[in-house]
Amino acid sequence: MKTAPAAAGWTREQMAQRAAADIPAGAYVNLGIGIPELVAQFTGVDAGVIFQTENGLLGMGPAPAPGHEDPELINAGKKAVTAIPGAAYFHHADSFAMIRGGHIDICVLGAMQVSAAGDLANWSTGEADAIPAVGGAMDLVAGVKRVFVLTEHTTKTGVPKIVSACTYPLTGRKVVDRIYTNLAVIQVTPAGLVVRELAPGISLEVLQQHTGAPLRLAATVPDNSPGAAS
């Protein structure tokens, strides 16, 4: 696959903050492991947002102070968390009834690859000696109302993660609504990928160089390209 010179754009925290800004008050949200966990720093109960973790907690709060961890109060990544006042515990079948039954408004997940059609691959490289482990990802993308992907725009070696068609085993077909990367915010539409926002200093041309599928700019978004009409 083609690679292009590194482009910086937003930090991980800024990416998480950008995604958090699109989560409306009243939303019940499930956060995946990795960068998505950072979203909790930028929204939460004071913004009218409740976090669900699929291992049985509605109303997940931040990590406890050191020394106050409870090994039986953890998130899906098996890290210690807290429960907010007004939280609820439940068993796994109820948890996935929330997820599969369409009661969760948004999930924010990491990705290995996202296709132009919104296919997501985020659980396996498909290599022969890889240990396959899927967790709740397939249930989440099948059942949650809107799926946000939060990921670096390319791999560490600069290979695009946003592609025409995924080559890794799929988590779900046509499930992703919006992609937040260090370079841009991209909407998946029936007509392809539409750039809703560019990170500071990132032009459509540079973004396209780092993307394996055609992009077009939303009418409302100014291009940052040198010489582009502003």
Added chain:
Amino acid sequence: MRINKCLDSAARAVADIHDGASVMIGGFGEAGSPIELIHALIDQGAKDLTVISNNTGSGRVGLAALIAAGRVRKMICSYPRSANSTVFPELYRQGRIELELTPQGTLAERIRAGGAGIPAFYTAAAVGTVLATGKEVRRFDGREFVLEPGLRADFALVKAQRGDPYGNLVYHKTARNFGPIMCMAARITIVQVSELVAPGGLDPETVITPGIFVQRLVVVAQPAQESRLVKEGRSYP
């Protein structure tokens, strides 16, 4: 004589688990993992087990130790690797243990359905992925779903916080996870509780698992903490 499901030791509680048995083991990571019952099962010696559990344990204690001892023929789980999880990956790469990988929500619903007497159900999870390969697909309201079978087991090993002699249970925080549905889905459900109370000691309004789903109860007042044992480099036996 009134019902009393309490036994005086974990060893007695697991004594009749036979070679080739299917065993559901509660827990999500270490939270809710019935480590003392698993260690009693290791001591007891049953082999060729099919184990249904979300993960495959960590370090060389608890579920990981049962697998390391070569007692498990097949795992049915959603996430067989995590931090400090080396036993299962090694055996899997050597072709010495079978894996049936199931999406986590599908695993939970298969167990719930099994316990509720429902032989199979349709779910949208895994449609269009390799995990739907070979499964019946049916369309409802224009959307595709895959058929998944309910799961039952010969035995379930579960950890709860508090119980009474009838087997009524309450759990602790996110250690509840698979416990209540596994209690429903096994022919013989064996539960370790940290605390035993007399009948009436649990508010009926707050009972999570009604006693009908539990056959045996053992008190383990101070259960070991898996992550601490792993950190200390302990192994079992």
